[in-house]
Amino acid sequence: MDRASIAAADSPRQFIDWSEDGQPATASWRSANGALAPKRVVPVDDTITADAAYRLASQGVAMLWTGDFQNARQILTALEHRTRPRPDQAERTTAELFYRYRQNRSHRARILGLLLVPLGIGNIIALRRAPDIHAATVAAYGSITEASVVSLHEVLGTIGAHQWRSTGIPVAALNASIHPHYGTFFPVRSEYVDLVARAPLATPTVAFDIGTGTGVLAAVLATRGVPRVVATDIEPRAVASARETVSRLKLSRQVEVQLTDLFPEGRADLIVCNPPWIPATAHSLLDAAVYDPGSRMLKGFLAGVLGHLQPNGEVWLVLSDFAELVGLRSRDDLLNVIAAAGLRVIDALEAPAVHSRAADSRDPLHEVRRNEVTSLWRLCAS
Known part of the structure; x- marks a missing residue:
């Protein structure tokens, strides 16, 4: 089947x-x-x-x-x-x-x-x-x-x-193309990938990529030298897509992809998550990569991450501020959820919007998309 x-x-x-x-x-x-x-x-x-x-x-x-x-x-x-x-x-x-x-x-x-x-x-x-x-x-x-x-x-x-899927989507950070399966979020927005590719990286032994999608971030971590990466997703299509990505890039020895909700068993030195960034109802299955009703995934990830983080480990939360720009979530709301999870901010790396929709003046939300910023929040235990 x-x-x-x-x-x-x-x-x-x-x-x-x-x-x-x-x-x-x-x-x-x-x-x-x-x-x-x-x-x-x-x-x-x-x-x-x-x-x-x-x-x-x-x-x-x-x-x-x-x-x-x-x-x-x-x-x-x-x-x-x-x-x-x-x-x-x-x-x-x-x-x-x-x-x-x-x-x-x-x-x-x-x-x-x-x-x-x-x-x-x-x-x-x-x-x-x-x-x-x-x-x-x-x-x-x-x-x-x-x-x-x-x-x-x-x-x-x-x-x-x-x-x-046949043509492939070029990913500069991998110097390769990704061939996503139907139903997975295509990595056409390079901002979040580039942030993970350039964020300061120590020498983690194990990294988790939560909500891996096509597996692109897990692949970036592996190519940066992380010896073992465990990537998870709750959607079977994403798991199949991520496994193919890993196989195409000949990273199967470093990256394991699991079908599970949020965290795998064990602990990691680095845990990365790029959750859906808009806290609103998804109108379709494909919308679920963008819309996170009630910030379920974001809050679930932050609430549970310390239970899977090694002492002195680091959490990378990659998130667009689109929700803040349209009034669905404030920056204080986000920082309060981070603090309530027992985490503190080490640093925040930012990338302005360079995706195609940010340049489309016909879009009724053009100004919002043009001003959108994606951040990689580096977090640790408080």
């Missing part, structure tokens, strides 16, 4: 039902992103207009496409245009801008997720002019063995992710 099938096995099976030519029809619902099966489904084809499709989606009605695949893409593009945020001339606080941004993202995802396509046995879309999506969808859903239905928007996302 492949890793996508293992992940899917943890979720209850869902089905969708519709009527076609007066006959009832049913199929298995697939979503690698945790979306629930739509309750109302109607078959549509090339004759539907973009306006009609938008009206149906706005009413919560899903559309199962039966026409030409490329025409379905055009309808999806038209829906995307209709869900773009309109220019807002009102004076708004940063917190209000963030709320409106998330509100629009949620609305947009709901609308775009309601245009569906059939995914048949062998991971084939049986529509005219449909591309070969076998490899991309196996990575996301596993091997399809029964009639299924998926969101076209999600399918296109799996294709994009597969292209990234």
Whole structure:
């Protein structure tokens, strides 16, 4: 069983039902992103207009496409245009801008997720002019063995992710490329990687990388000479991705990847964590790499880290200040959580935003992203 099938096995099976030519029809619902099966489904084809499709989606009605695949893409593009945020001339606080941004993202995802396509046995879309999506969808859903239905928007996302995976993402700190699995956070933001690559490093015997994702930080620690690194993640996809990263970079003797929530057994001289940096609800499984409801992971990591740290050991907490800039967490809140965990700050290394979204002036949160700073907090027992 492949890793996508293992992940899917943890979720209850869902089905969708519709009527076609007066006959009832049913199929298995697939979503690698945790979306629930739509309750109302109607078959549509090339004759539907973009306006009609938008009206149906706005009413919560899903559309199962039966026409030409490329025409379905055009309808999806038209829906995307209709869900773009309109220019807002009102004076708004940063917190209000963030709320409106998330509100629009949620609305947009709901609308775009309601245009569906059939995914048949062998991971084939049986529509005219449909591309070969076998490899991309196996990575996301596993091997399809029964009639299924998926969101076209999600399918296109799996294709994009597969292209990234095939091409690889260059990581300057490793002088190599990472090939992430679908569903893991892609290391396209170099700030946090570069901070770990340049932070003062003594000679730790063992390091832990908590919430490893693609394994990029564990790999950086290993290439900096840490003889043993234990990387953990709670998500099976991330564990599979990290293990492949380690193997590709020929670091398997130094780095062990474990499927576990937060800490492995034992203690380490250095414990590193780059948790999701926004304390808000994740609207999808993919959002979980960015959104940490109630700061669960951040607080859990800090509360438990001393129990796994060697005497005189060091903790590296890598965190963006985005949440502070949009009013979801203050700097004092963060420092109080650190202090309550029995830790004190040794130093804080900072990196300004250089990721592409910081340069996108069309983004309603452009000013926030442009001013964003990622910090590596060096902590020890107080």
